[in-house]
Amino acid sequence: MSQYKIIFTGPVGAGKTTAISSISDAPPVKTDAAASDMTKNRKSSTTVAMDYGVMSLDGGEKVHLYGTPGQERFDFMWDILTQGGIGLILLLDNTRADPFQDMRFFLDAFSQFISDTAVAVGVTQMDLSNTPAISEYQKQLQKLGLNPPVFALDAREHNDVSLLVQALLYTLDPGLVSE
Amino acid sequence: MKKAGQAPIKVALYGMDPRSYKTMELYLKGPCRGIAEVVSEGDALIDIIDADHATAGDILAACRQKVPQRPIVLLSLQTLKIENTHFVQKPVNAEQLMEVLNQLARGKKTKEVLAPPVPVVKQTRGTTDSDQQRIVADNSRPEARQPQRKRSTVENNEGGYTAFLGTLPDIDFNDPEQLLTASYDAKSHLLHYVLSAYKVACHQGSAQQLNSIWKPLLIFPDTRQVWLDADDKQLRVFAGVEQNKMFASNISLVPIDAGTVKEGKAKDKFQDMEAFVWKLTIWTSKGRFPVGINPALPVFLRHWPNFTRLLLIPDAMRITSLLLKGAYTPLDIIKVLNIKPQYVFAFISACHSLGILGQSQRRSDLMLTPEPPKANKKQNLFSKILNKLRGD
Numbered sequence: 001m002s003q004y005k006i007i008f009t010g011p012v013g014a015g016k017t018t019a020i021s022s023i024s025d026a027p028p029v030k031t032d033a034a035a036s037d038m039t040k041n042r043k044s045s046t047t048v049a050m051d052y053g054v055m056s057l058d059g060g061e062k063v064h065l066y067g068t069p070g071q072e073r074f075d076f077m078w079d080i081l082t083q084g085g086i087g088l089i090l091l092l093d094n095t096r097a098d099p100f101q102d103m104r105f106f107l108d109a110f111s112q113f114i115s116d117t118a119v120a121v122g123v124t125q126m127d128l129s130n131t132p133a134i135s136e137y138q139k140q141l142q143k144l145g146l147n148p149p150v151f152a153l154d155a156r157e158h159n160d161v162s163l164l165v166q167a168l169l170y171t172l173d174p175g176l177v178s179e
Numbered sequence: 180m181k182k183a184g185q186a187p188i189k190v191a192l193y194g195m196d197p198r199s200y201k202t203m204e205l206y207l208k209g210p211c212r213g214i215a216e217v218v219s220e221g222d223a224l225i226d227i228i229d230a231d232h233a234t235a236g237d238i239l240a241a242c243r244q245k246v247p248q249r250p251i252v253l254l255s256l257q258t259l260k261i262e263n264t265h266f267v268q269k270p271v272n273a274e275q276l277m278e279v280l281n282q283l284a285r286g287k288k289t290k291e292v293l294a295p296p297v298p299v300v301k302q303t304r305g306t307t308d309s310d311q312q313r314i315v316a317d318n319s320r321p322e323a324r325q326p327q328r329k330r331s332t333v334e335n336n337e338g339g340y341t342a343f344l345g346t347l348p349d350i351d352f353n354d355p356e357q358l359l360t361a362s363y364d365a366k367s368h369l370l371h372y373v374l375s376a377y378k379v380a381c382h383q384g385s386a387q388q389l390n391s392i393w394k395p396l397l398i399f400p401d402t403r404q405v406w407l408d409a410d411d412k413q414l415r416v417f418a419g420v421e422q423n424k425m426f427a428s429n430i431s432l433v434p435i436d437a438g439t440v441k442e443g444k445a446k447d448k449f450q451d452m453e454a455f456v457w458k459l460t461i462w463t464s465k466g467r468f469p470v471g472i473n474p475a476l477p478v479f480l481r482h483w484p485n486f487t488r489l490l491l492i493p494d495a496m497r498i499t500s501l502l503l504k505g506a507y508t509p510l511d512i513i514k515v516l517n518i519k520p521q522y523v524f525a526f527i528s529a530c531h532s533l534g535i536l537g538q539s540q541r542r543s544d545l546m547l548t549p550e551p552p553k554a555n556k557k558q559n560l561f562s563k564i565l566n567k568l569r570g571d
Contacts, residue, residue: 173555174500
């Protein structure tokens with residue numbers, strides 16, 4: 001049976017675990033642990049390996065949803081994780097000191113994967129901080145030669161996460177129709 | 180308009196509670212300048228039915244049965260096209276109602292066989308008369324106010340489109356010639372004044388109050404918000420109404436102190452400006468394209484709209500993705516993606532209002548139509564994921 005995967009990435013606290021939970025059929029396998037490093041300033045617990053969720057499709061196929069651990073010391077895993085992936089969901093926390101820097105970091109780290117597939121960007125915590133605005137993210141992305149979907153996102157909302165993943169799929173194939 | 184010395188037209192009212200009945204009676208005497216008087220069913224020359232009443236379908240059938248030749252006027256929030264009836268959109272506009280009543284009265288006097296002013300010759304969506312009656316009959320339930328057929332279509336698109344574009348009895352979108360005339364001029368609608376007011380507010384960097392014959396609209400450029408004491412249903416109706424010169428002459432824009440004004444306002448009435456303009460445009464467009472955009476020339480899109488915070492138009496993501504791969508004419512988008520013209524035009528209208536869509540002037544775009552994008556090898560898989568995400 002074919003196995004496919006979508007990768008969720010982004011900095012600590014951006015909502016990767018929650019977003020996967022929002023669309024996963026099974027409760028995601030969380031690998032959170034009490035934070036002991038700089039991360040603890042933002043979250044009491046954090047993902048130390050990777051989050052995992054799954055969507056079961058008609059015909060028995062499965063789409064695995066992997067969330068990368070937020071801390072940079074785990075970035076050796078990212079190449080392995082992305083192999084055979086459908087595309088990348090990048091979540092950014094709008095309350096962080098410099099979300100654009102985060103964005104550039106992750107786009108650079110996954111540049112080969114994005115070039116081979118596609119990326120869709122979700123900006124979280126906009127209810128707590130409404131700046132930078134979505135339009136400013138778009139400007140920054142265009143400077144980098146990218147024009148992906150950028151949506152405001154509440155990771156707890158199935159509809160928000162669902163729309164972002166749908167946009168990723170349409171980026172890969174505009175002619176796509178649901179069966 | 181009622182001519183001096185003209186006897187009032189005798190009308191009967193149906194589907195109205197005592198309060199609405201009384202209001203309509205006074206409305207005919209006052210704003211409609213006594214054009215009609217309410218009489219008993221037996222004495223009436225014209226029947227007026229509130230088509231949003233729970234049993235409107237039954238009332239209509241009963242009226243037709245009792246006096247088959249008597250003209251029937253339907254009042255509704257939705258645009259209705261039911262054979263041998265005459266439609267007046269709610270909220271009722273005195274001029275419009277008077278025009279319809281005058282027309283019917285004249286026809287009655289000359290003993291003409293009354294032809295409906297909006298004959299049902301174009302069933303653009305295959306809607307049948309009985310379907311319309313079912314809609315009329317179900318209208319009292321708020322959740323049923325959307326046309327059911329349309330809902331089922333749009334719910335399959337991008338996961339839960341719950342509003343509708345509206346219907347246009349005068350345009351058959353399946354007719355290529357009529358398609359090219361399916362435009363609207365924002366200047367004849369509230370939309371134009373909202374866009375202009377927002378520009379002024381941003382340019383001056385100060386909050387503004389837009390006054391009109393409708394409800395005041397407050398614009399706060401600092402937070403990119405608007406405040407309006409109206410729900411979406413009311414806004415949708417007003418957005419779609421073509422305004423006359425009287426509306427334009429009653430428009431004013433006044434600077435306000437944002438801090439003071441915001442304090443006294445209901446918080447749930449604040450809306451994001453972008454989301455507001457987007458939906459206002461969709462409801463103004465009703466599936467038509469804006470004057471100034473030529474559907475035979477390519478258009479381009481600057482970036483993705485923020486779809487998680489906007490009212491969804493069916494197939495909007497497909498159109499976006501296509502336009503970000505190249506400039507296509509709206510007519511080509513319809514063909515390449517095989518989707519309804521109304522959806523393409525509504526989407527183009529909304530993006531145009533947000534300033535993220537333009538008409539290409541590049542010679543290369545004008546000369547060549549880009550090749551339709553090739554299907555992804557995993558299209559079948561992607562379709563299954565889409566189904567899953569949308570809960571199909």
